[in-house]
Amino acid sequence: MMGTGNAGVVARQSTPILLFDDECAVCRRMARWVGSVACNAIGERTIDVRPIGEDPEALRKLDPTLDIWKVYAKSHLLMPDGTILVAGEAVAEVLRRSPGMAWCAWLFSVRVFGMRPFQGLLDLGYVILSDVRPIFGCKSCGAPALWARPFVWLVKTARRLTGSKPPARRPHFTPLPATGDAASRQPPPPRR
Amino acid sequence: MNQSQTSSRNTHDRPGDGIPSLDAASFETRVLQGQGPIAVEFMSYSCAHCGAMEPVLQQVAETLRSRERIFRVNVAVELGLASQYGIEGTPTLIMFSDGQEVGRAEGPDPDVATMLDVVTAPFGIQ
Numbered sequence: 001m002m003g004t005g006n007a008g009v010v011a012r013q014s015t016p017i018l019l020f021d022d023e024c025a026v027c028r029r030m031a032r033w034v035g036s037v038a039c040n041a042i043g044e045r046t047i048d049v050r051p052i053g054e055d056p057e058a059l060r061k062l063d064p065t066l067d068i069w070k071v072y073a074k075s076h077l078l079m080p081d082g083t084i085l086v087a088g089e090a091v092a093e094v095l096r097r098s099p100g101m102a103w104c105a106w107l108f109s110v111r112v113f114g115m116r117p118f119q120g121l122l123d124l125g126y127v128i129l130s131d132v133r134p135i136f137g138c139k140s141c142g143a144p145a146l147w148a149r150p151f152v153w154l155v156k157t158a159r160r161l162t163g164s165k166p167p168a169r170r171p172h173f174t175p176l177p178a179t180g181d182a183a184s185r186q187p188p189p190p191r192r
Numbered sequence: 193m194n195q196s197q198t199s200s201r202n203t204h205d206r207p208g209d210g211i212p213s214l215d216a217a218s219f220e221t222r223v224l225q226g227q228g229p230i231a232v233e234f235m236s237y238s239c240a241h242c243g244a245m246e247p248v249l250q251q252v253a254e255t256l257r258s259r260e261r262i263f264r265v266n267v268a269v270e271l272g273l274a275s276q277y278g279i280e281g282t283p284t285l286i287m288f289s290d291g292q293e294v295g296r297a298e299g300p301d302p303d304v305a306t307m308l309d310v311v312t313a314p315f316g317i318q
Contacts, residue, residue: 023238142240173299175281
């Protein structure tokens with residue numbers, strides 16, 4: 001099993017913890033799906049699915065080596081033994097621990113000439129999905145990867161043609177969710 | 193250490209992080225009552241643009257250490273400050289001089305040259 005070993009781990013629960021980006025619509029859907037399939041025969045959760053949140057200190061209490069920026073960049077699965085699995089490795093482990101999906105999880109351990117081809121495909125799939133998240137409405141996911149930009153452009157153009165034009169966005173700016181109460185905003189404090 | 197110094201210390205400060213995080217109380221003492229050029233990044237950890245800008249801003253903070261202070265405010269936590277300063281998205285940089293806003297930039301290009309220009313232009317720092 002690959003992953004980041006961690007000697008300085010704080011007391012950890014017996015169930016793995018999957019940290020997900022609660023601001024990303026795609027990640028929320030995935031987390032909901034994991035929550036629904038990661039249950040054993042008596043209904044106990046086999047994976048604890050938690051939003052990453054906005055508190056770097058709270059995250060470091062789970063594991064002192066966790067950097068909140070890195071956790072937002074890729075899925076992290078905190079294992080009870082202190083190992084941290086990231087990206088495609090985390091997805092494979094989630095599948096292994098989901099009774100309904102375990103049938104396909106053995107594939108990711110198959111080795112051919114020392115390589116794990118199916119794990120490689122899963123890693124590639126993870127990168128592709130991660131890069132195209134802006135197409136699926138993730139406003140916090142940042143600028144799409146270079147290779148994905150033509151697809152993002154195509155989707156935007158299609159939306160424009162069909163009348164569902166997304167709001168214009170500045171290239172390096174994430175708009176805050178509308179509160180629906182712009183009038184209640186206080187003006188800046190008076191200048192001294 | 194006196195009381196005001198104690199209250200302005202933020203628990204998010206850590207070794208290697210050249211950009212202290214502020215809450216409403218420390219914003220008051222360190223920015224509004226602060227002296228000299230100050231830049232504040234209004235950000236959130238879930239914003240990938242802010243993540244892309246983070247190493248650049250750390251480098252800029254290190255470069256300007258003796259001439260200008262840079263802080264961050266997490267708008268997901270400090271909703272009052274975000275509302276008070278009319279933050280519409282992240283990252284937004286607001287430059288303060290002697291407690292007064294003197295410049296603002298929304299979503300600047302995450303490269304060192306642009307960032308240096310953005311945070312120093314209102315103060316004429318070379």
